[in-house]
Amino acid sequence: MYIVVGWGVIQAADVLFPALTLPKWTVTLVVALVIAGFPISLMLAWAFELTPSGIARENSDAVSADSKPAAADRRIEPAPVPISARKPLEAREQRSLAVLPFVDMSHGHDHEYFADGLAEELLDALARVAELRVPSRTSCFGFKGKDVDVAVVAERLRVSHVLEGSVRRSGERIRVAAKLVEASSDTQLWSEIYDRQIEDIFAIQSDIAGQIVSALQLRLLPQDAVHATTRDASAYELYLRGLSFLHRFGPKSVRFAIDMFRRAAELDPNFAKAWAGLAKAHATLAIYYSGDAADLQASDEASRRSMELAPRLAEAHTARGVSFLAQKRYDEAAAQFEYSVTQNPRSFDAWYQYARTALHQGALEKALELFEKASEVDPDDYQSPLIAAPVYRKLGYEAKALEAERRGVALAESHLQSYPDNARAYFLATAALDNLGESEKALAWANRAIAIDPDDATTRYNVACFYAQVGDADKAFAFLQGSVTSRTWLDNDPELDPIRDDPRFHALLRTLKE
Secondary structure (H helix, E strand, O other), rough: OHHHHHHHHHHHHHHHHHOOOOOOOHHHHHHHHHHHHHHHHHHHHHHHEEEEEEEEEEEOOOOOHHOOOOOEEEEEOOOOOOOOHHOOOHOOOOOOEOOOOOEEEEOOOOHHHHHHHHHHHHHHHHHOOOOOOOHHHHHHOOOOOOOOOOOHHHHHHHOOEEEEEEEEEOOEEEEEEEEEEEOOEEEEEEEEEEEEEHHHHHEEEEEEEOOOOOOOOOOOOOHHHOOOOOOOOHHHHHHHHHHHHHHOOHHHHHHHHHHHHHHHHHHHHOOOHHHHHHHHHHHHHHHOOOOOHHHHHHHHHHHHHHHOOOOOHHHHHHHHHHHHHHHOOOHHHHHHHHHHHHOOOOOHHHHHHHHHHHHHHHOOOHHHHHHHHHHHHOOOOOOHHHHHHHHHHHOOOOOHHHHHHHHHHHHHHHHHHOOOHHHHHHHHHHHHHHHHHOOHHHHHHHHHHHHHHHHHOOOOHHHHHHHHHHHOHHHHHHOOOOOOOOOOHHHHOHHHHHHHHHHHHHHHHOOOOO
C-alpha cells in the first residue's frame, strides 16, 4: 500500500510542480522522501496492526491478513493484559470453566437446538485453550433444565468459573445474553447482550469466546477461535438441528439428522462441517443398525467432501475415520483418528471411536489405553469404562475391571437423572451391575432398555450380552437374532465368551458378513 500511494505522490508531483513553476529539485526531493520513508513504513507495519479499536501493537499470535475471516465472522481480539499484571506461565494456576447449555427464551421455546448448538460451539472452542480446563459436553449439559446455583455447578464440576446465557429468536432477529461468573465470590466478571441479525451468530460466538479468555487473563490463539465453515445462517441452523438429533442416537433420530445435514449441505455445498455430520450419521446407521451398502457409500462420499473442503479440520478427519470404521478399513480409520486427536486433543468423539477401532482390530491393550484417554477427556462419560471393563477382565486385570464397572455404573446413574429415557445407559450397565452383585437391578435395567426401544438393534444386542453373562443362553440368542449384521464385533466381544461354544453361536456366525 505504501508503494502504491508513494508512486501516486511522485506522479502527482511530476505533473503539478512544473505547472506551479516550482524548481525541478522539488520533484527530486519528493522522490527521495518517498524512498527514505519506505524502510520506516516496513518497521511500523511489522510492529503495529490496525484493529477495530485503533492502532495496536502487533501480537506474535495474530492471524495474517490473508487468513483473517470476513467482517461478519471476525473475532474481536481480547484486550491485552498488562505485563505487570500477568503471572509467569509456569506459576499461573490453571483456569477452569463450565459452559452451561444456553436457555431458549424464544416464544414457544422451539429453538432449543439453536441454544444448545451455540453453547456447544463455544465449549468446543474454549476447550482448545491450553491454559483452560473445560468439562465435557456430557458434564455441562447434565445441568440442562435445572435451576442449580452457580456455586453448586462449580463444586460438582470442579471449576472456578461458569458461563451461562440465553437465546431469544424472533424471525431473523436474535438476542443472545451471556455472563461469566466467578463461583467462589459469586462475582460477575463479564456480561453482554447481543441484539443482532441471525447471520451475525458467528461474530457473536467469536466475540463471546474472546471476551471470556480476556476476562480470565488467557490468550485465544487463532487456531482456538470459533471458526464457522459457512456464512449461510440457514445452513448453519440446519446443521445445529442435525447435531441435536445425532446426539440423541437411535435410528429415527439419526435419520432426522441425515435429513438436516443433507439440507444444510445443499444450501451451502462448501459447508465442511455439514458434510462431516452427514458422513458420521450415515456411518452410524451402517455400524449400529442397517449395515446398508447405500449408507456406507453415502458416508464415504460425504467424508471425502468434508476433507476436500477443510483438510485440516479435526471434525472432517473424525468423520472420515468413522466412515472407514463402518467400511471395516480399520488401519485407515486409526490413521484418521490419530490425526484428529493431534489437531484437537480434547475431542472425545475421536478418542472414543479410535478405541472402538482398536477393539475391532483385536488390539485390546491399545483399546484400553484409548478408552482411558477418552475418559480423561470426558470424565462423565459412562460408555468408555463400561465397554473397557470386560476387556480388562479378559486380559486378567480383575481389579481394574471392577473399578471400571463401579465408575461406569455411577456415571450411568448420574446420566439417567438427566436423561431417564436413554436406553444406552441402561443396557451398557447391566453386565456391570450383575458383576457387582446387583443382579435384580441389572435385570430391571435390561427390561427397562427393551421397554424404551424394543426394536433397536443396538439395544437388543447389548441385552443379549447381558443374558450371555448371566448364563441364560436361550434369551441371549433370542435377542441376538436379527440384531447383528457383521461378525467383526462378535469375534472380539468378551461379553459373548460364555456362549461361544454353543452350536447356535457358530450357526449365527455363518449367517453374517465378514
